[in-house]
Amino acid sequence: MNAREVLDYYKKRETTVIKSIREIVEIESPSHDAEASRKVADWVETAARATGAELSIERISVADGDHLVIRAFGGRNKPILLLGHTDTVHPVGTREQNPTRIEDGKLFGCGIFDMKSGVVLMLEALRFFAATGTRPPRPITILLSCDEEVGSHSGRELVEREARNADVCLVFEPSANGRVKTGRKGTGFYTLHAHGVPSHAGLEPEKGANAIAEIARQIPHIHVLENAEIGTTVNVCTMHGGTTTNVIPEHAQCTIDVRFSSLSEAQRIDTAVRKLQPQDSRVSLEIVGDINRPPMERTDAIVRLFENARDIAAEFDYELDERQVGGASDG
Structure with missing residues (x-):
């Protein structure tokens, strides 16, 4: 036909x-x-x-x-x-x-x-x-x-x-505007837990080790891993901790969203996140999570497949374009 x-x-x-x-x-x-x-x-x-x-x-x-x-x-x-x-x-x-x-x-x-x-x-x-x-x-x-x-x-x-x-x-x-995705970032999701020492904030503050404060100290070390020039983004997206106003928090946690365009970047970020060390020796850190999806890199094979699709679309007077995205997918 x-x-x-x-x-x-x-x-x-x-x-x-x-x-x-x-x-x-x-x-x-x-x-x-x-x-x-x-x-x-x-x-x-x-x-x-x-x-x-x-x-x-x-x-x-x-x-x-x-x-x-x-x-x-x-x-x-x-x-x-x-x-x-x-x-x-x-x-x-x-x-x-x-x-x-x-x-x-x-x-x-x-x-x-x-x-x-x-x-x-x-x-x-x-x-x-x-x-x-x-x-x-x-x-x-x-x-x-x-x-x-x-x-x-x-x-x-x-x-x-x-x-x-x-x-x-x-x-x-x-994807938006009908463009074909020929590249997509991979994703990693982590939760960083800080386990501190609880204590009354007024009576014995010196006995406490603040888990929230430790998470706060770690955040700059997390964000510095980003390399936007090559498409690597690292974001702390949620943070939770503490039980009440007058108790030094025993536990705090934050979630980390990582996006990357190559497997080498995924491995670099994963290694660095797992090497995070507490600045307060009384606090321990626990990292949960991993690389969730690998990137879809714009390989020669993908380019050939897109060009084939573009040629077919042209037969229907449709101009097919491509894009690379940061969102995750099974593809």
Whole structure:
């Protein structure tokens, strides 16, 4: 089929596609809500089978819900992996304040952008091949995790397994202005605990070792690890400590958000954070956390894949651009 025929096909399906997006968005599925996750997984499974494509569906049940692996158009070649997730950041009930609606030609609702519209488009790709009697050049695997928004603690192993077996991976979580993400920072999350000695602030202050003060002394040593010129950011984002106004705090903690563009920077930051030493010898430090996601570096292979996508987009008179982002993702 040529570009005009493909466009004509999707123009005829526009109303149906919008209806499908509305349906999946109306099924609220916040992270850590297993019941909600399984409801949206039910919808996806039903919709996938309705595409008419030859496929198999694997559901992996975990504490937070169900991961889905859909395999279509099997063959000997390595598959194209379409990657996404079904969980959102919106608690159940949010759609009452933010209902699904069309305004100024745009569809709004909880989780539409991140990333339930992407889920529908994956299924539309399967439907297209089935409806037109054509086959993709490679098998297609769709992987939808249920815990991407909270770090992919159970989904990560599944993502890595499918990615290793794939020829290419297309992540359907969009970026602003429709640009393709060809690079993404990695992330690390840490909690620094200070364990001090409690004491009455008025009667025996000399016997106390202030955990909050120790955290405060550590913060400059944490922030100095940043190197903005090469894309490394380090931020202390929350801080908690103490029990009451007149007691020297025994415990305090802060959370640290780290973003980096290369694995070497990830290793540098990780090593430095673990080497932090207390300035008050009566206080001990404990670091919890690690590198959560590696960076997606803009490699030659990624550039070639983008250029291929850009050339295809040009056939549809669409100018496809790229960008690099700091947000985390399974991709």
